[in-house]
Amino acid sequence: MFNSIKSKFITIYFLLMLICISIVGSLIINRLESQQIQNISDNINNNLNNMSGASAYMYNSNWKSQKFQFENTLDDWPLSQGEAIYAIVDSTDYPLILASSTSGASAGDKSALSSKSIEPDLVLKALSGEEGDKITTNKNTNQKEKHVAKPVLSSDGDVNGVLYMTADLSSVYKVIDYAKIVLSAATALALGITIVLGYILASSITVPIRDLTKKASKMAEGDFNQKFEVKSDDEIGKLGSMFNYLTEELDSTINQVNLEKSKLNTIFNYMAEGVIAVDREGFLLHANPIARNILSLDEEYFYKKQDLTKLNIFDINYYDDSTLEGETKVDIKDSFYKIKYAPYKKEDGKNSGLIVVLQDITKEHKLDLMRKEFVANVSHELKTPITTIKSYSETILESPLDKDDVHHFVSIINRENNRMGRLVSDLLQLSNLDYNSSNWNYEEIDTYFAINEILEVLSVLIEEKHQNIELDIPMDIKDIFADRHALEQVLMNIISNAIKYSDDSSTIKISATSNYFNVKIVVEDHGIGIPEEDIDRIFERFYRVEKSRSRAQGGTGLGLSIARELILSMNGDIKLESKLNEGTKVTLTFETA
Incomplete structure (x- = not known):
């Protein structure tokens, strides 16, 4: 029940109101009772004072001789309902009721100490010269009464007798009881209203809090599109405004974090280097696609312990930073990698694991x-x-x-x-x-003329080997747009190689085609050819298929490298196809004029 703020608030509000009303009601009832009794006491005292001052015979020390006057006076004295006056005189044996306003007491024959209507202690106290009053319960009627005993003194200070008056308090307590009933009804009504108002007031507090709680719960689940409706400028309204501000800032921060995370994931997944992360126990936590390909990892390798020694990483001590950073090299699957590793740490600075970067330096x-x-x-x-x-x-x-x-x-x-x-x-x-320091002078060059010019230069060599040159060049071939000297070098190198490495009396075919974009020149021989394993390296500087072959021909081993660099520098291309002992086919591509 008390787990709810609403129930706590209503209960506390109810108890607070009940305590306040109880205190106020008690004070009112007590004050009303005191005031009513005080009024009756004042009325009794007034009656006794008036009676003692109104009759001169009361100052006569022999009250017994004045019995008749006392009876007349008491009978005629105006009293309210429930009031009674007694004249009591001291005698040798015991005090006697001399006269009374009631018919129940006979003069001179009733002891004041044995009467059920009189309190003996008040009589004795008054006979000693002191006034006394008391609220007591009437033994006959069982009703509360106010009793007052007043001594009447002679001129020399002796007690002549006692005037004793009683007043019924039942009317007072009827008023008190009625007031209690009214106050109880008012209390019940006030408490009922208190509960209703407390419920409304508690709801005005708890409903927004409950709404905030629901929205916060949805935020915890990842839904940050929450908006709290602010209906007031009080603390709840300020809390709602702050919640909305927090939501906007948090949503903005999460979006920013997600953006940064997306950037990092993109970098992580598409970076050229392989990256893996392992924890302190050596279990694999992350690996980008490059690393998975290098190390032949699949999803089953995650959260499995990795052997870092295969990456030349040894003796890792996570409590010693000097052993957690390093660089090494390793050969994996015919590729050469530089391995760099360093620790990643928690906020408290403790090492949590290793980040290992595998950089492919095979080309280098x-x-x-x-x-x-x-x-x-x-x-x-x-x-x-x-x-x-x-x-x-x-x-x-x-x-x-x-x-x-x-x-x-x-x-x-x-x-x-x-x-x-x-x-x-x-x-x-x-x-x-x-170093791109060549100064090219581009011009339009006739394709047929360029090839024919090279053949004229090489004509002596061709005649010495009795070789046949077969030309297949259309009349409408487009011109080449290139540097003349560079073009001559390329053609000279390719055609001369075909002549040098072809047998005597063999045929070398030179063909050319063109389109709107480029001119293709194909030089095809039936010479000794190139082994398949050497074709990929044939354009490397100083690379020779047979070390002695080029030297015997007077070559430097740089011709094809120079030809390739020249033609690529002029935005062209060169391709070589060859089979050992069958021949070689070289295709040159140049831009058209």
């Missing part, structure tokens, strides 16, 4: 290997001609040679020098292409 690793290989290749390519030049130069200087030998040695030195020159020239050209 390969580039590093290629750089080392490139340096080794350059060193090797330069070392051979330098050694040759040095050895022949020393021979010329130190040995007596005839003219023919000197000429032969000098020609070898010149050949090797030219070889180094070509190598340095090719390296400088690649460097310019890498």
Whole structure:
């Protein structure tokens, strides 16, 4: 019952009103009773004073001789209903009722101490010279009465007798009882009204609170579209206004948090690096798609303990921050990864687990290997001609040679020098292409003329190998929009390779087509071809299918790399298809003019 604020409020309000009314009613009843009794007491005292002052014989010390006068006076004295007066005189044996306003007491033959209508203690007290009053219950009528005993003194201060008056208080207590009934009825009515008003007042407080509670409960379930209707400017209204403000701010904050969470999830899921999170026990908590693919994880791996040693992470101590941050590298499924890890912490600063980031550095690793290989290749390519030049130069200087030998040695030195020159020239050209420092001069170039010009330059080599060049170029072929020198280099490299690596008396087919956007030139031979495993690396710098083959042909190993860089720089493309011992097909794509 008292679990409800409404019941508590009504009960307290009811008890408070009951206590207040009870206190006020008691005070009123007591005051009314005292006032009524005081009025009767004042009336008795007035009657006794008037009687004692109205008759001179009362000051006569011998009241017994004045009995007749006392009886007449008392009989004629105007008294209200329920009032009675007695004249009592002291005698040798006991006080006697000398006269009375009632017919029930005979003069001189009734003891005042044995009368049921008189209180003996008041009589004795009055005979001793003191006034006395008392409220007592009449033994005959069982009604409350007011008794007052007043001594009548002589001139020398002796007690002549006692005037004793009684007054019935039943009318007073009838009034008191009626007042109690009225007050009880008023109390019941007031309490009833109190309960109704308390219910209304409590409802005005509890209904908004209950409404707030329901809305807060819905908010706890995730529904933040709650609005409290403010109907007053009191504390409840202010609470409702604050609730609405809180709802708006919370909704805004949640939306902001959700937005940030969405951003983080998007970053987490689409970032290039793999990310996993494990707790202090090593159980997997999170893993983005990249990490799941790298580590071959599925949903069953979540909340399972992970072995971090496979990521080269050892001896984790969550109480020592120095062991929780680090970087290592690992080889996983033919890919090379840099592993970085660091702890994530609670608000109290305690470590809760590890965040591990797997960064794919396979390309960088390969580039590093290629750089080392490139340096080794350059060193090797330069070392051979330098050694040759040095050895022949020393021979010329130190040995007596005839003219023919000197000429032969000098020609070898010149050949090797030219070889180094070509190598340095090719390296400088690649460097310019890498740093975009080439100054292209684009122009419209006739496609047939460009191909035919290269064939004329290579005609001696073609005739030496007795090869047949088959051209398939339509008359309406579109012009190429490119740098003339770069175009010649590309065509020279591709066509010369087809001639060099094709057998004698073989046929090399050169065809060209065009459309609105580009011109395609296809060079197809039936030479020695390229193994399938080498095709993906054929455009790498210094890469050779057979190390000795290019050197025997006088190549630097940079021709295809330069051709590819040149054609890509002119917004073109190059594709190579080849089968070992069957031939090679190279497709060049250029922009049209």
